[in-house]
Amino acid sequence: QVQLVESGGGMVQAGGSLRLSCAASGRTFSDYEMAMGWFRQAPGKEREFVAAISWSGLSTTYADSVKGRSTISRDNAKNTIYLQMNSLKPEDTAVYYCAARYGGAGVGDRDYHYWGQGTQVTVSS
Numbered sequence: 001q002v003q004l005v006e007s008g009g010g011m012v013q014a015g016g017s018l019r020l021s022c023a024a025s026g027r028t029f030s031d032y033e034m035a036m037g038w039f040r041q042a043p044g045k046e047r048e049f050v051a052a053i054s055w056s057g058l059s060t061t062y063a064d065s066v067k068g069r070s071t072i073s074r075d076n077a078k079n080t081i082y083l084q085m086n087s088l089k090p091e092d093t094a095v096y097y098c099a100a101r102y103g104g105a106g107v108g109d110r111d112y113h114y115w116g117q118g119t120q121v122t123v124s125s
Helices: 027-031
Strands: 003-007 010-013 018-025 035-041 048-053 060-062 070-075 080-085 094-101 119-124
Touching: 003 094, 018 035, 018 094, 018 119, 035 070, 035 080, 048 070, 048 080, 060 070, 080 094
Parallel strands: 010 119
Antiparallel strands: 003 018, 018 080, 035 048, 035 094, 048 060, 070 080, 094 119
């Protein structure tokens, strides 16, 4: 079993930055070299992919909506992944979730096996 806990959300003005963290624990995370992803869900909308990273960190992928403004990274020694978000826009407002999956990084939420509880990000104009 893998437990994921997000942190770092909050309220920020448009143009500002936030760094989200996701701390993972559980034997499976370390044993199976899991890929990790970030997703978000805005009120009244479906959950959408934001970014993903492979176990090694060498492969990353981003949604077009955040590409160039966000960076996903991981520190396997700390069992933690990060999402640095810059130039935030009001449309980035959502609950952000981290997720873990066996195998390589994926963009579909159905590809992921474990989920955190989410952290709220609110961007004011």
